[in-house]
Amino acid sequence: MKIRVLVSLKPGVLDPQGRAVHHALEGLGFKGVDDVRIGRTVELDVADDTSDEALNEMCEKLLANTVIENYKIEKLG
Amino acid sequence: MAFRSAVITFPGSNCDRDMAVALEQVSGTAPFRVWHGDAELPDGLDFIALPGGFSYGDYLRSGAMAANSPIMREVVRAADRGVPVLGVCNGFQVLTEARLLPGALMRNASQHFICRNVGLKVENADSLFTSGYVGGQEISIPVAHHDGNFFADEETLDRIEGEGRVAFRYIENCNGSRRDIAGVLNKAGNVLGMMPHPERAVDAAHGGTDGLMLFEGAMKALANA
Numbered sequence: 001m002k003i004r005v006l007v008s009l010k011p012g013v014l015d016p017q018g019r020a021v022h023h024a025l026e027g028l029g030f031k032g033v034d035d036v037r038i039g040r041t042v043e044l045d046v047a048d049d050t051s052d053e054a055l056n057e058m059c060e061k062l063l064a065n066t067v068i069e070n071y072k073i074e075k076l077g
Numbered sequence: 078m079a080f081r082s083a084v085i086t087f088p089g090s091n092c093d094r095d096m097a098v099a100l101e102q103v104s105g106t107a108p109f110r111v112w113h114g115d116a117e118l119p120d121g122l123d124f125i126a127l128p129g130g131f132s133y134g135d136y137l138r139s140g141a142m143a144a145n146s147p148i149m150r151e152v153v154r155a156a157d158r159g160v161p162v163l164g165v166c167n168g169f170q171v172l173t174e175a176r177l178l179p180g181a182l183m184r185n186a187s188q189h190f191i192c193r194n195v196g197l198k199v200e201n202a203d204s205l206f207t208s209g210y211v212g213g214q215e216i217s218i219p220v221a222h223h224d225g226n227f228f229a230d231e232e233t234l235d236r237i238e239g240e241g242r243v244a245f246r247y248i249e250n251c252n253g254s255r256r257d258i259a260g261v262l263n264k265a266g267n268v269l270g271m272m273p274h275p276e277r278a279v280d281a282a283h284g285g286t287d288g289l290m291l292f293e294g295a296m297k298a299l300a301n302a
Contacts, residue, residue, distance in 0.1 A: 014183070014186060014228075014253065016183075016185065016187070016188045016253070017184060017188070018187050062145060065174065067180060067181040068183065069141045077177060
């Protein structure tokens with residue numbers, strides 16, 4: 001089973017990388033970009049019987065730092 | 078009795094030797110050098126240090142992989158028993174990832190790697206680690222980091238401030254840290270994480286000796302305990 005985990009910074013947490021990329025986009029002349037936030041995608045290939053509980057635990061224990069990040073688990077089948 | 082300390086080395090640690098030199102200089106006894114894959118810590122430790130560096134190449138997040146290494150389970154157990162644990166720079170990042178300390182260390186607000194001396198204010202001089210200083214004392218200690226921007230939510234910040242757990246604050250905020258926080262204690266006061274490097278300021282040849290009082294104070298406090 002293919003799993004995609006999207007890890008993103010929580011709202012309100014400053015994202016210096018996103019801010020720098022935002023400036024760079026403006027420097028390239030792109031107009032109307034209000035905000036840029038950068039996250040991470042983790043793609044996993046797991047056994048088909050892997051439980052949702054186990055997937056959540058992987059995120060909570062390692063893939064995301066829930067002090068600063070949210071995560072979303074997508075099952076790609 | 079000889080001072081029994083340990084310095085943990087992760088793949089990518091690069092301040093472990095400096096930490097060991099500082100501990101030996103102050104205590105007269107060379108610390109045990111412990112590898113991240115070791116399953117056990119030496120018995121009867123008085124002090125554990127997690128050094129600076131780039132453990133596991135900062136993969137995933139700074140300190141995230143090291144926090145889950147075999148030896149960290151033992152370090153967490155030792156910390157829970159009350160053994161003093163000092164984490165410097167990457168060691169601080171590891172301690173937050175291991176949830177021994179609150180908050181997280183994010184990319185510096187400037188995006189730049191900062192390597193220079195910074196002024197710190199000793200916020201709490203009552204802890205084991207800071208007892209060699211005077212409350213409010215201003216000291217100069219080097220920083221060398223890219224991810225030193227301390228973040229915690231407002232509620233957590235209020236709580237740690239209320240409990241006197243801010244050990245050091247930057248006099249001039251160099252990295253965007255919330256409330257200028259440079260060093261944080263756990264609730265019991267036996268775990269300290271700090272971005273500045275006290276082990277790089279223990280000899281006049283380093284350009285300053287303001288880090289010395291941290292090690293000397295801790296050793297004295299432990300001897301009197």
